[in-house]
Amino acid sequence: MFAKAFVLLAALPAALSLTLDTPTxxxxxxxxxxxxxxxxxxxxxxxxxxxxxxxNSLALANNVNPTSGSPLSIEWPIVPADSGYTLSAVNVTNINAVFSTSGSFSIAQAPTTGVSASVSTTFTDSASTAGVSASVTTTSGSASATSASTGTSGTSSAGASTTNTSGSFNGAASFQSGNTAVFVAVFSALAGAAFFL
Incomplete structure (x- = not known):
């Protein structure tokens, strides 16, 4: 029995040598x-x-090799902005066996997306002109699109633009999470402008 206890105690320091740093x-x-x-x-x-x-805890990574995996890039889940978060390194087959726990840290609010749009229409005696514009400010992507057409009695034009801090896309259309409503608004405005021609 003494030998079993000694083997158990000898294995304990190896598990406890893993030390998670507190994220910032x-x-x-x-x-x-x-x-x-x-x-x-x-x-x-x-x-x-x-x-x-x-x-329950949220698993961020599984089967992490402690000797070759640090640093590990983590995409943090969307969670409430708050303090009191901790990380735990747990046994892969028994999550109740905790090898290490980080210090307490805070997680800031996820980036937000703001949307604004405007529509204007102008008519004259000899020709009609309809203008539509929309703008989007977002942190998840950017796009710009323009369209123009002429007819015998008028001109129609529309444009959409976005401003972004992480990347850009320029083209005829862009479907991205959060921008669908703006696309629908611009498309509807174009259809309305064409109706008046």
């Missing part, structure tokens, strides 16, 4: 690095996100 500058929906200190012989682990409001 974490924002929901964005990517940042998670780091830790380990030694050879530390077990493969599952990385979990914990918060007092969670019913």
């Amino acid at each position: 500058n974490v924002t929901s929906g964005l990517v940042s690095d998670v780091t830790w200190d380990s030694v050879d012989g530390d077990p493969t682990f599952t990385l979990e996100l914990n918060h007092p409001s969670f019913r």
Whole structure:
């Protein structure tokens, strides 16, 4: 029995040598690095996100090799902006066996998307002119589109533009999460402008 207890105690320090660092500058929906200190012989682990409001922990990464995996880039899940979050390195086959827990940290609110649109129409005696414009400010993508057509009695034009902090796309149309409503508004306005021609 003494030999079994000694083997059990000898294995314990290897599991406890894994130390998760406390994350900083974490924002929901964005990517940042998670780091830790380990030694050879530390077990493969599952990385979990914990918060007092969670019913269960959220698994962020599975089968993480502690000696070759740090830093690990994590795309943080969309969670409430709050403090009191922690990370846990747990046994892959038994999540109740916790190898290490980080210090408490905060997660900032996910980036938001703002949308604005405007429509104007002008008529004259000899020809009709209808103008439609829409603009979108978003943090998830950008697009611009223009269209013009002429007829015997008038001109119709429309444009849509977006401003972005993370990338850009220029083309005839762009379907992105959050921009569908603007596309529908611009398309509807174009149809209305063509109706008056």
